[in-house]
Each structure stands twice: as structure tokens, then as C-alpha cells.
Amino acid sequence: MKPNLTIFDEPLLYTEGLSKLLVQNKIFSSIEIFNTSEGLYNHVKDNPPEYLMISSNILMLSDLYNCIDKVISQNNNIKIMVIGNSYDVIVIRKLFNKGIKSYLDKNSSYDEFIKSVNALSSNEIYVCEYAKKMMINFISNEQEKQSSSIKEPLTRRELEILKLICDGHSSKDIGGQLFISINTVETHRKRILMKLNVKNSVGVVKYALENNIFS
Structure with missing residues (x-):
């Protein structure tokens, strides 16, 4: 049986289009869309989804952290996917420490989204190519600093x-x-x-x- 997905994002035109595409391709059995925190929290409490996609379009970074904390406190089995806004390595690491399972960037492709879903279905984490490159550059720079010191x-x-x-x-x-x-x-x-x-x-x-x- 296909899992269900909840999307917390705006605008509706984008989210409705994405949800129809995912259902048509039989990626998820059902998809719910929310654009208010109150509606999302009530949904998570009463009918927790298997997957939750949260977009940076709808929340400031501090509110995103709080949202993840609130969702996980209600149900820590939900696989959270975050669509970030070119976040740096420190922010991405903090998001994973908070409990997310997948990080995609706003420039990530639909194919990467599907790769993310497949990784999570195998109980793995997923980091998009954009973020991976940033992490590699970050590690390389840190190693250069240490070697030069x-x-x-x-x-x-x-x-x-x-x-x-x-x-x-x-x-x-x-x-x-x-x-x-x-x-x-x-x-x-x-x-x-x-x-x-x-x-x-x-x-x-x-x-x-x-x-x-x-x-």
C-alpha cells in the first residue's frame, strides 16, 4: 500500500499541481495540503501522515525549527522532508539534528524529490545534490584551515x-x-x-x- 503525504506550503496552485502529479504517478495513496500551522498541527494530532513535506516558503527559519519540534513531539514516526531556501551547511545540519529525514533545496528537481521518497521508504536519509556540494566545499575549506594553521x-x-x-x-x-x-x-x-x-x-x-x- 502506498504511503500518504501531507504538504505544508503555499501557494496552492503549486501544491495542488504537485499533489495531482504525485497521485497520478501512484507515488502516494493520498495527499493533504495545509497552509496554516494550526491546521497542520490538528491534522498531525488526529490523522498523522507517514510523510510530511514542509516548505521554507511558508515559514521563517526560527518558525521552521519550532514547527519541526512541534510535529515530532506529537509523532516522531513522521518522515519530515524540508524544502529549503539555499540554506547553509550549519542550518541543514541543525535541521537533521532536529529530526528531519530529507533535505531538498528550492532548486531541486522532481526526480530528486522521488529519490528522496525512495530513500525514506528504505529508512534512509536524503540530502539533495546542491546541499551535498555545499557540504563537500565546507569540509574542504575546514581541512584547508586546519592544514594551514x-x-x-x-x-x-x-x-x-x-x-x-x-x-x-x-x-x-x-x-x-x-x-x-x-x-x-x-x-x-x-x-x-x-x-x-x-x-x-x-x-x-x-x-x-x-x-x-x-x-
Whole structure:
């Protein structure tokens, strides 16, 4: 038996046209359309759909977050699909953390919509090609930032000293524990600052924490 779909969007001309196309192609058994939050919430409460498509046309981003929270609090089995408005990677990640199962962008094709439906029917998540490209670029940029922030890898000795710095030890304490002179410790400190591209010990600790060096 084909699943049912609820669409929360406007304008009606677009949503009615889409619903007729989906029913004709036997993608869904039935389709309900809502353009008010109150109507949607009552419908989800009384007759929860298997699939829910929410468009960014009808909600501000903060209202979209609230809508997802409300729907999932009423029924967390609903497979939510969001049609976004060129959202960035941070927003898309937050939407998935909120519980959506599929993200499509306003520029996504009908074929991608069908791919999304098929993925959700197999209990998988779906991210459209546009968002995938953004995510790949985002990851690449983050990797470039990390690689450019460390000109050279830290040596084993520098990592030992970095760990002791993060533990709050002074150069004198570090020298005593590692059986090296204070001057040698200070030389290592300077090289660590240069390699991590930070200005002081506070920056060293912050870098170590943010990059989970000792996790």
C-alpha cells in the first residue's frame, strides 16, 4: 500500500499541481495540503501522515525549527522532508539534528524529490545534490584551515610539552619532569606557538581543546 503525504506550503496552485502529479504517478495513496500551522498541527494530532513535506516558503527559519519540534513531539514516526531556501551547511545540519529525514533545496528537481521518497521508504536519509556540494566545499575549506594553521607537525617531544602546558605546568616544572633545561623548554614552547599559529599558552590550550588533541 502506498504511503500518504501531507504538504505544508503555499501557494496552492503549486501544491495542488504537485499533489495531482504525485497521485497520478501512484507515488502516494493520498495527499493533504495545509497552509496554516494550526491546521497542520490538528491534522498531525488526529490523522498523522507517514510523510510530511514542509516548505521554507511558508515559514521563517526560527518558525521552521519550532514547527519541526512541534510535529515530532506529537509523532516522531513522521518522515519530515524540508524544502529549503539555499540554506547553509550549519542550518541543514541543525535541521537533521532536529529530526528531519530529507533535505531538498528550492532548486531541486522532481526526480530528486522521488529519490528522496525512495530513500525514506528504505529508512534512509536524503540530502539533495546542491546541499551535498555545499557540504563537500565546507569540509574542504575546514581541512584547508586546519592544514594551514599547522605549518609543520608537532614532534613527540613537542606533544609531551604541549600536554604538560595544557595541564598547567610551568617551564621549570616541565624541565624537571622531562630532565631538560628551562631554555630547552622555552625553545620548544616557541616552536609550538609558531606551528599552531597562536600567541601564548592560552591559545595553545584553546587549540588543543578545539581539536581534541588529547581526547
